[in-house]
Amino acid sequence: MLVLVVDSSTPAVTAALVEVAADGVAIRAYRCTVDARAHGELLAPQVDAVLAEAGARPADLGAIVAGLGPGPFTGLRVGLVTAATIGQVLGVPTYGVCSLDAIGHPAAAGEPVLAASDARRREIYWAVYDGAGQRIVGPEVSVPAVAAERARSLAVTAAVGDGAHRYADALGLPVRDEPRYPDAGVLATLAAERIRAGAPSEALTPLYLRRPDAVAATARKPVLP
Amino acid sequence: MSDEPLILGIETSCDETGVGIVRGHTLLADALASSVEQHARFGGVVPEVASRAHLEAIVPTMDRALREAGVTLADIDAIAVTSGPGLAGALLVGVAAAKGYAIAAEKPVYGVNHLAAHVAVDTLEHGPLPEPAIALLVSGGHSSLLLVDDLARGVTPLGATIDDAAGEAFDKVARLLGLPFPGGPYIDREARAGDPAAIGFPRGLTAAKDLAAHRYDFSFSGLKTAVARWVEARQRAGESVPVADVAASFQEAVCDVLVRKALDACRANGVETLVIGGGVAANSRLRAMACDRAAAHGIRVRVPRPGLCTDNGAMVAALGSHLVAAGVAPSRLDLPADSAMPLTTVSV
C-alpha cells in the first residue's frame, strides 16, 4: 500500500512516499529540507514532488502518517493540517506517530538512548528509549539539565537528535550523528502495524506539551492621575 | 448558472475558521467555527489559542460546508484561501489546509488578500461591484479606506488607522463600561437606549490641521482615552455612569468620523459607490448613518448583511470567484502566509 508520510516537528520539513508491504517498508520517494522558518512554503511542494517522482496520483494513496511532534507549534501544525486535509479528501485513514520516536527508536541499539529536538527558549523536547527502542519516558519539554539528570538515572549511554547536537555540553552524553531529524521510513514503520490492519483513522492531535502564552486580562489602569 | 465555476474559500486570519462555497455570485454554503469564547477572558484574541482552534476546526468545518452546499471537493473548480494579512500562525493553518485540499483534489489554489475579500463578499448580496468604488473596511484588526479600481488585480489604499482599529476601540470602551468581549454588539445594543448627543466626544483627525496629512486616516486612541476620562470622572464624583448615553455618544463619534471620511473619499474621487465591510460594518448606527448621509450626495452605499461583514469563508470564496472570472492565474504551491500582506496585492 502506498502511504504518504509527513513531519514538520523540527527544522527538517519532510515528505515521503512509502510502500508498506506485508514484509516491510520501502521508501519510493523522499524530500527533506532543513529550514526552520519555511514549513508552510516547503511542505506542499514536497508532497507534490514525491507524488510526481513516484508517478503516483493522490488517489493512489492508501493511508497517511504524520509526526505529531512535539515541536515548535507553528511549524508542527503545517504537517498535521496537511495530513488531515489530504486524508479527508481521499477518505483514507491518518495515523499519528510521536516524532521523537522516529529519532530515538532507530538509535537505541541495545542500550538506552535520549532523543532530543530543539524546543527553542533554551529548552528541548525529549524522550528516553530502552535498548529495544521502546519509549520509556517522555515526551517532555524542559531545560537540557533536567533531561540529562533523568537520562543518567536511566543509565542512558548516548543522546541523539538535533536537540542533542545543540545542547551536547549541557547533556554531557556522547552524541550519535544519525538520525538528526525524524526519519520518514521509521515513522512509516512505527505505523505499519496499524496500516496493515486497517486500523481506524486517528485524529492528528499535536503533542504541544506547552500551554499557549496568554495572561488573563487584568484590571484596567485608570487614565486620570 | 450551473456552468459558472464552483469556488471554495477558506478563512483563518483571526479567530474564525470559515469555509464558504459559491457558484459565481451565488452563496451555497458558509460554515463557521469561532474560538471567540476561548479569548474572552484574555480581553482580546490570543494568537496561539486561535491557531490551535483552527487546526481542530478546519476538517469538521469543511465537512459542514460541503454538506450544506451538497457538493464534494471533486466538484470544486478552485480553492481560495486568505494568505494575509492577519495573525501569522493562524493564517498558516488555513494556507496549509488549502494546499492539502488542492493537492488531494488536484485543484488550483489562490492565496488572497483578506481585506479585498471583505469587499468582494458584497457581490454575493448585491451583484457585481461597479468600479471604481470606495471601500471602508472596519473591524477589530483593521480600519482602512480604499479606492477599488480593479478588485481582481489591485486596490489603492487611501488611508488607515494610525493607532487603534475601530473594532478595538469598541472592545476597550465596552470593557470600561463593564460589557462583555467582543464589545461591538453590546455597545450597539446599549446605544439604542441612549442619547448620541449626550456627550461631545472627540472626532480624531478631523480638525483642519490634521486633514492636511491625514485626510483619509483614522485615530481612535484619543477617543478611547476621552471616554475613559469621562467615565472615571463620574465614578470619582460618586455618580452613576449612564452606560447607554456613553455607548451612544461614543458610537456616534466613531461612526461620524468613518462616514465623513468615506464620503469625502467618494466625492474627491468622483466615485458613486461606497462598500462597507468588516465586523464593525455590522453596527446598526454605522449602516444607518452611512445610508442617510450618502443619499444626500447621490452616493449608493452597499453593506452586506451582518453575518457576511464579520470574517467568514464566503468572502474568500467570493473573491476567488471574482479572480477566476477575471482570468487571474492561480498561486503556486509554495505560496506563503503573509501576516503583513499589502493591500495592493489582491492575490499571490
Ligand SMILES: [Zn+2]
Ligand atoms: Zn476581517
